[in-house]
Amino acid sequence: MSEPYIRTALDDDAEELGLLDRATWSPLHDVVPPPTPPYPPFFTERHPACDCLVAEADRRIVGYVRLALPTPLASNAHVRQIQGLLVAPEARGHGVGRALVRAAVTEADRRGARRITLRVLGHNAPARALYEAEGFAVEGVLPEEFLLEGRYVDDVLMGRRV
Numbered sequence: 001m002s003e004p005y006i007r008t009a010l011d012d013d014a015e016e017l018g019l020l021d022r023a024t025w026s027p028l029h030d031v032v033p034p035p036t037p038p039y040p041p042f043f044t045e046r047h048p049a050c051d052c053l054v055a056e057a058d059r060r061i062v063g064y065v066r067l068a069l070p071t072p073l074a075s076n077a078h079v080r081q082i083q084g085l086l087v088a089p090e091a092r093g094h095g096v097g098r099a100l101v102r103a104a105v106t107e108a109d110r111r112g113a114r115r116i117t118l119r120v121l122g123h124n125a126p127a128r129a130l131y132e133a134e135g136f137a138v139e140g141v142l143p144e145e146f147l148l149e150g151r152y153v154d155d156v157l158m159g160r161r162v
Contacts, residue, residue: 002057004096006103009052009064011043016061017054018042024086027148028124047083053103055087055096062091065100067107070117080108080162082118085127097127101134109162116162121146122154135160 009017021042022035043049047066055063066084070076082104087096108116118136120127136158144152 001062001091001094004055004057004062004091004094004099006053006055006099009043009049009054011049013049013052013054013061014042017052017064020061020064020088021086024088029086029121029127031121031146031148053100053107055091055100057091057094057096061088063087063096063100065104067104067116078112078114080104080111080113080116082116085118097130098134101130105134105160105162113162115159117157117159120156120158121148122156123151128156128158131158 018039018041022039025034043052047068051066051068053065053067054061064084064086065082067080068083070079070081082101085097085100085104087100105116116136117139118131120131122128122141137160138156139159140157142155142157145155146153
């Protein structure tokens with residue numbers, strides 16, 4: 001696999017991103033049931049294309065990260081939140097996730113953020129290790145916040161300065 005190229009998503013990427021999102025659904029990182037038709041649009045008013053960075057390798061999208069305001073409040077405008085990070089299975093272990101996290105931090109800084117935060121499921125050890133390696137620290141835990149496939153799972157809040 002070639003080195004990933006990170007860029008801002010385009011509206012035209014919606015179909016490919018939606019397919020990738022549906023193909024990689026997993027209770028390891030999703031708190032909603034598996035997607036079924038009719039599928040919602042990938043980009044919405046809350047999550048426009050400009051808030052999504054995509055990783056391309058070998059002329060196809062192999063991952064994305066959504067970076068958004070955590071709330072619509074002016075008092076919270078100095079924070080950006082990762083609201084989704086996904087890497088295609090065949091691209092895992094090739095630095096795509098790390099490149100996306102680093103690009104999200106850089107983009108948060110470019111947008112004037114002082115902090116970047118995220119939420120990750122407690123049982124998602126690979127994602128937690130990646131975030132910790134990129135300077136994120138656990139800032140809180142909501143114990144047993146989700147019931148996924150018959151198991152209670154913690155919601156782990158992480159953050160770092162930009």
